Amino acid sequence: MPELPEVETVRRTLNQLVAGKRIERVTVRLPRIIQRPSEPEQFAAALEGRTIRTVERRGKFLRIMMEDLVLVSHLRMEGRYGVFTQDEPIESHTHVIFHFDDGTELRYKDVRQFGTMHLFTPEEELVLPPLNKLGIEPLDDGFTLNVFKERLARRTTRIKPLLLNQEYVVGLGNIYVDEALFTAGIHPERTADSLKRPEWARLYEAVRATLARAVEAGGSSIKSYVNGQGEMGMFQHELLVYGRKNEPCSRCGRAIEKLVVGGRGTHICTSCQPLPKQRSGNAAEMKMHDRE
Ligand SMILES: [Zn+2]
Numbered sequence: 001m002p003e004l005p006e007v008e009t010v011r012r013t014l015n016q017l018v019a020g021k022r023i024e025r026v027t028v029r030l031p032r033i034i035q036r037p038s039e040p041e042q043f044a045a046a047l048e049g050r051t052i053r054t055v056e057r058r059g060k061f062l063r064i065m066m067e068d069l070v071l072v073s074h075l076r077m078e079g080r081y082g083v084f085t086q087d088e089p090i091e092s093h094t095h096v097i098f099h100f101d102d103g104t105e106l107r108y109k110d111v112r113q114f115g116t117m118h119l120f121t122p123e124e125e126l127v128l129p130p131l132n133k134l135g136i137e138p139l140d141d142g143f144t145l146n147v148f149k150e151r152l153a154r155r156t157t158r159i160k161p162l163l164l165n166q167e168y169v170v171g172l173g174n175i176y177v178d179e180a181l182f183t184a185g186i187h188p189e190r191t192a193d194s195l196k197r198p199e200w201a202r203l204y205e206a207v208r209a210t211l212a213r214a215v216e217a218g219g220s221s222i223k224s225y226v227n228g229q230g231e232m233g234m235f236q237h238e239l240l241v242y243g244r245k246n247e248p249c250s251r252c253g254r255a256i257e258k259l260v261v262g263g264r265g266t267h268i269c270t271s272c273q274p275l276p277k278q279r280s281g282n283a284a285e286m287k288m289h290d291r292e
Helices: 004-018 040-047 145-152 159-164 174-184 197-216 277-288
Strands: 023-028 034-036 052-058 061-066 069-074 080-085 094-100 104-109 116-120 257-261 264-268
Touching: 004 052, 004 061, 004 080, 004 197, 023 040, 034 040, 040 069, 040 116, 145 197, 159 174, 159 264, 174 197, 174 264
Parallel strands: 034 116
Antiparallel strands: 023 094, 052 061, 061 069, 069 116, 080 104, 094 104, 257 264
16 A cells, blocks of 8 residues: 555656646546545536646545645555546546546546545545544654654554554555664564653654655655656665565664564564563564464
8 A cells, every 4th residue: 555655756746747737527437436425426527627736645645636626535555547648548447537628637547446535625625534533744844753752652552553543643554664663673562652762762763764765765666656757666675674574684684574563564673673571472472473
């Protein structure tokens, strides 16, 4: 699933490709993608004649901004956008087509069909699901070490599932949580309330730096991209632990291990991310559950 750096990369490319274009009509080929309004005909009718102003982002959601309307789109597993001319053949799994009045089309393709689109007025957008419960943007100025600690530090939840929960900090998924926890030297099974002050500082810096560097690199090689200008992200070459099971740790040389934490495959270096002794029973149990 694309995370903040990948969605941000799609946002930037999409913004270059569709900002200023006027929607002539919309074809919905798979109604289930459209979550709001309930009828795909209403969705299409509401978008007719609208001009796209900009494409923005909130967490892992794309926000296609028009006058008096916002289209909120989540790519989920494999959703992707592409801009085509209207005479180009329509690829299979293309579910929604935005026909522009300049003869081009924005096409949404999604093999897994998990992606969603919601249409809102600007007043509704942030007070209704799915955007109403989102936490803080980790690359915004408002995301300070104090805010980070305030929101998370008293929780008794394990730190990895907590970082994945979009109600606290948005945009982090399995890849960047593993990377940030490794960079900070924190075991993913630690509970938030067990982290010491210097560990919060390291984790805060690691979250910011990892995401910022990944955005800079265009995200990690992703399945969600915009064709035309859609270069693949390059950050997968810089990943330190994710996807590197059995490879030597870049810091200490010990083999990277893969565990399951909160149901998610998790990459760690057990010497750089030690688990305090009282939790070692859990660690053994955790390894037994590793079937991936
Ligand atoms: Zn190591």
